[in-house]
Structures are given as C-alpha cells and as structure tokens.
Amino acid sequence: MLRITIIGGGPGGYTAAFAAAKRGASVTLIEAESLGGTCLNWGCIPTKTIKTSADAILLGKRFESLGLEQPTNFSINMKTVVNRKDSVINILRSGLEKKCSALKIKLIAGKASLLNENTVEVKLNDNTNTKIESDFIIIATGSRNLELKNFAFDQKNILSSDDMLNLESVPKRLCIVGGGVIGCEMAFIYAAFGSKVTIIEAQDRLLPLASVDLELSKLLQREAKKSGINVIVKQSVQSYEQNENGLKVTIKAIDNDNTTELESDTVLISVGRIPQTQGLNLEQVGVSTDERGWIKVNDYLESSIKNIYAIGDVLGPTKIMLAHVAAAEGLCVIKNIFGETEKMDYSVVPSAIFTMPEIGTVGITEQEAKAKGLEVKTTSVLMRELGKAHALGELPGLVKLVAETKTGRLLGANISGAYATELIAELTLALKMRASVKDIAQTIHAHPTLSEGIFEAALSLSEEI
Structure with missing residues (x-):
C-alpha cells in the first residue's frame, strides 16, 4: 500500500487526499490551522458569504421599483453577518472532516517540517512531536498576505483581507491599497455596507490582470464610481500617521514625485501573496525554490527532489493561484504517483471575480491575442440588450468573445454582469472542446436567459468569419 503524506489541508491538499484514498493509498493529511485552507476559512467561501449580505442590501434599495412597499433604509449588523459566515465555514469544514473519516484519511493538526524525502516531522498542537514515514510527500501549504513596508498589519488600523472578515463594525472611511481581485471585491462589499471607499492602485486600471479585458476594467471602474467608490490609479502608498481624525495616508504618483494625502479610518492592504513555506526546511532537504521562495516543479508537479510534489498557491504566480487550479493539480499529482504520466494542463482555466x-x-x-500576433475577431454584446437582464434589473455588463479569424475557433471570453461567474462555464467547456463560435451559435439557448448574450455574441462573430 502506498503511503502518501500531504502537508496542507486546502483545496489542493484535501482533493489530493480524497483521490489518493479512493485509490487505496494510506493517506496522512497535515494541517497547521483549519481544514479547508485559505479558500474555506479566509478566502473564497467567507467573502462570498459576506457578499450575499451586500447583495441583499442593494436589492433592498430597489424594493420600491420592484413593487415592494417596505422600508429601504437597511442597516448592517456585522455581528450577524460574521456569525453567519462562521456558520457556513463550520458546516463545510465539518463535511470535509466527515469525508476524511469515511475515506480513512488520518488527519493531524500541527506544523510540519521535512526531515528528508520520505520523512515528515510534525509539531503537534500540544507541543509534542511525531514523525511520519511515507513513499510520497505533497506540499500544499499555500500562501499568505503580503505586508507593505510602513504598513504592518495590526488588526486595528492596518488590516489584511483575513482581518476584513471579522470586523465588528463597518468602517466609515475605508482605504484599500491594491485594485486587484480581492481589493475590488472588498471595495464593492463595504461600499454596499455604507463605507466611503477609496481604492489606490499602482497600475493604470482596476483588475490589471492579463486575463481581464481592458473593456471590462473600464466598465468596472464606471460601476465603482456609480457605487460611490473613489478609484485612484497610478499611485502608491508611502506612509500613514494617526491623528485625532483617524489615519492620514500619504500617496505618491508612480510617474512623478507628487504626493497627496487622504484621510481614512481603516486601511486594507491587498497587494499580493507570499509563499507559506516557513519552517518546512525546504533548503535543507534540497527542494528548489525561486528567488521569491515559490517552489519550483516540473510539468508533472514534481519538485527537485524525487517523490516530493507541490501544488496550489505555493507554486506562485508563474502558475495560476486559484482554488480550482490547486484541486486540479492535486488530481494530476495523484495520477502521476499511481504510475500515470500526466502533465498539468493550464491552457483552459476559468476565473471568477x-x-x-x-x-x-x-x-x-483581445489584448493578449494581438500581443501574440494572432489574427482574431472580437465582438461584444451588452447585457442591457437582453430581456432577462431588464427583467432582473441587472443591466450593467457585457459578453465579449475572441475567435480565430481563419477557423472561427473560440480563443477567449470575458463576461461582466449578473451571474457572469456561472455563465463562464459554458465557454470554458467550449474552449476545452476546441469549439468554434459557429458551434456555439448553432446551439439553441433558452429564452429568456442571460446566456443568450453568449449566443448573440457567437452568432455575430460566426456571421463575420
């Protein structure tokens, strides 16, 4: 029986553990904090649970237009919001624990370190140590929030995204440093809760990610303005000081020496992640990392040491730091451990913001296609052109498709709007199946639905190609 030790109980770690146990391996899963990792405890699930409260407030403000005669001056009870978030986390964590038990996976709570390619030592929560021998080791320890110089997290004034999930009250003024995914999600949530939000982004747009089309960044910035969010781009924070009015934050232009000041009650630092590898003894065992500490792996996710694999955020931004990617990497590793030869495929990965x-x-x-010298055609369909969007009262957004000019094969898709994170699944499958926009256009889409935006965009492109 193969013995597999997995360090880290997030989506990558527990998915690998489940797959290995189902194949008959003896699996030990080590987690230093809480089963479920960042995704379940401080990331995907809690933020979306809290966002549901923000969505409810915004819907409530539309009650009168929907024919509901009820007061629309809603106030937020953060204690109830946080308690609900904790309840959701506990339910899902309990489900993971029950599945581990059913699959006879040995769960160990403690801090792991590598002794050699086959041995892991764990400092248990009672301060005793235990050693685990195994045939294969999978490192899935993830990442943690990056601190900025002069902005050390203090859980009071300068907060990480983790801290934002347990606020006892809504900040009157919230300054968010970083206009990436986490910063933008928090901005809209707390603006709905009543905060006066300012986003400071060093680059020239919100969501400055290669995967996000410029058209969608511009749309999001317009919607941020409508929500009362102040967006400041091409600026970086320098320092802050506390006074009787709160915090005075100094910011500096990226392309000159001009500085300005703004006042806030709370600052959220959301500028990136760093590897969670402290105490693992990677260097002593010989596991190679890059200059920033991210673990290096080959196409099969094996590290520089035979039989030691790594998955998830600990691989860093040269891969894709998303929970569902970590899970896919976990499945890939287990296949390779059991004798298959499978390279991890990152060619079709959806992102949900x-x-x-x-x-x-x-x-x-479209921007990436042009940079690669590809001949493509694009088209956009506005959500407000769809009957279902009007029925829902959800008009902002668009569907944008990118197709190869010669063949009509779909190369990419960006969707903004209500339920965009659900709608992208159809186009993910289309990309995986190497479908053309004609294939999509010839697929009947139900009416009235938001998915008709995909149909209309594909039809328009197929008529041009």
Whole structure:
C-alpha cells in the first residue's frame, strides 16, 4: 500500500487526499490551522458569504421599483453577518472532516517540517512531536498576505483581507491599497455596507490582470464610481500617521514625485501573496525554490527532489493561484504517483471575480491575442440588450468573445454582469472542446436567459468569419 503524506489541508491538499484514498493509498493529511485552507476559512467561501449580505442590501434599495412597499433604509449588523459566515465555514469544514473519516484519511493538526524525502516531522498542537514515514510527500501549504513596508498589519488600523472578515463594525472611511481581485471585491462589499471607499492602485486600471479585458476594467471602474467608490490609479502608498481624525495616508504618483494625502479610518492592504513555506526546511532537504521562495516543479508537479510534489498557491504566480487550479493539480499529482504520466494542463482555466457586477474570464483576451500576433475577431454584446437582464434589473455588463479569424475557433471570453461567474462555464467547456463560435451559435439557448448574450455574441462573430 502506498503511503502518501500531504502537508496542507486546502483545496489542493484535501482533493489530493480524497483521490489518493479512493485509490487505496494510506493517506496522512497535515494541517497547521483549519481544514479547508485559505479558500474555506479566509478566502473564497467567507467573502462570498459576506457578499450575499451586500447583495441583499442593494436589492433592498430597489424594493420600491420592484413593487415592494417596505422600508429601504437597511442597516448592517456585522455581528450577524460574521456569525453567519462562521456558520457556513463550520458546516463545510465539518463535511470535509466527515469525508476524511469515511475515506480513512488520518488527519493531524500541527506544523510540519521535512526531515528528508520520505520523512515528515510534525509539531503537534500540544507541543509534542511525531514523525511520519511515507513513499510520497505533497506540499500544499499555500500562501499568505503580503505586508507593505510602513504598513504592518495590526488588526486595528492596518488590516489584511483575513482581518476584513471579522470586523465588528463597518468602517466609515475605508482605504484599500491594491485594485486587484480581492481589493475590488472588498471595495464593492463595504461600499454596499455604507463605507466611503477609496481604492489606490499602482497600475493604470482596476483588475490589471492579463486575463481581464481592458473593456471590462473600464466598465468596472464606471460601476465603482456609480457605487460611490473613489478609484485612484497610478499611485502608491508611502506612509500613514494617526491623528485625532483617524489615519492620514500619504500617496505618491508612480510617474512623478507628487504626493497627496487622504484621510481614512481603516486601511486594507491587498497587494499580493507570499509563499507559506516557513519552517518546512525546504533548503535543507534540497527542494528548489525561486528567488521569491515559490517552489519550483516540473510539468508533472514534481519538485527537485524525487517523490516530493507541490501544488496550489505555493507554486506562485508563474502558475495560476486559484482554488480550482490547486484541486486540479492535486488530481494530476495523484495520477502521476499511481504510475500515470500526466502533465498539468493550464491552457483552459476559468476565473471568477465577485465584484458588482461579477466577472468571468477564460482563455485569452483581445489584448493578449494581438500581443501574440494572432489574427482574431472580437465582438461584444451588452447585457442591457437582453430581456432577462431588464427583467432582473441587472443591466450593467457585457459578453465579449475572441475567435480565430481563419477557423472561427473560440480563443477567449470575458463576461461582466449578473451571474457572469456561472455563465463562464459554458465557454470554458467550449474552449476545452476546441469549439468554434459557429458551434456555439448553432446551439439553441433558452429564452429568456442571460446566456443568450453568449449566443448573440457567437452568432455575430460566426456571421463575420
């Protein structure tokens, strides 16, 4: 029986554990904090649970237009919001624990370190140590929030995204440093809760990601303005000081020496992640990392040491730091451990961004296609052109498709709007199946639905190609 030890109980770690146990391996899963990792405890699930409260407030403000005669001046009870978030986490974590038990996976709570390619030592929560021998080791320890110089997290004034999930009250003024996915999601949530939100982004647009089309960034910035969010781009934070009015934050232009000041009550630092590898003894065992500490792996996710694999966020931004990618990497590793030869395929990976409106992306954008010298055609269909969008009262957004000019094969898709994170699944499958926009256009889409935006965009492109 193969013995597999997995360090880290997030989506990558527990998915690998489940797959290995189902194949008959003896599996030990080590987690230093809480089963479920960042995704379940401080990331995907809690933020979306809290966002549901924000969505409810925004819907409530539309009650009168929907014919509901009820007061629309809603106030937020953060204690109830946080308690509901914790309840959802506990339910899902309990489900993971029960599945581990059913699959006879040995769960160990403690901090792991590598002794050699086959041995892991764990400092248990009672301060005793235990050693585990195994045939294969999978490192899935993830990442943690990056701190900025002069902005150390203090859980009071300078907060990480983790801290934002347990606030006892809504900040009157919230300054968010970083206009990436987490920063933008938090901005819309807390703007709905009543905060006066300012986003400071060093680059020239919100969501400055290769996977997000420029058209969607511009749309999101317009919607941020409508929501009362102040967006400041091409600026970086320098320092802050506390006074009787709160915090005075100094910011500096990226392309000159001009500085300005703004006042806030709370600052959220959301500028990136760093590897969660402290104490693992990677260097001593010989596991190679890059200059920033991210673990290096080959196409099969094996590290520089035979039989030691790594998956998930600990691989860093040269891969794709998403929960569903970590899970896919976990499945890939288990196949390789059991004798299959499978390279991890990153060619078709959807991304779901829970701003208001939502954004779903997959494949390449128009900008990426042009940078690669590809001959492509694109088209956009506005959500407001769809009957279902009007029925829902959800008008902002668009569907944008990128197709190869000669063949009509779909190369990429960006969707903004209500339920965009759900709608992107159809286009992810289309990309995986190497479908053309004609294939999509010839597929009957139900009416009235938001998916008709995909149909209309594909039909328009298929008529041009």
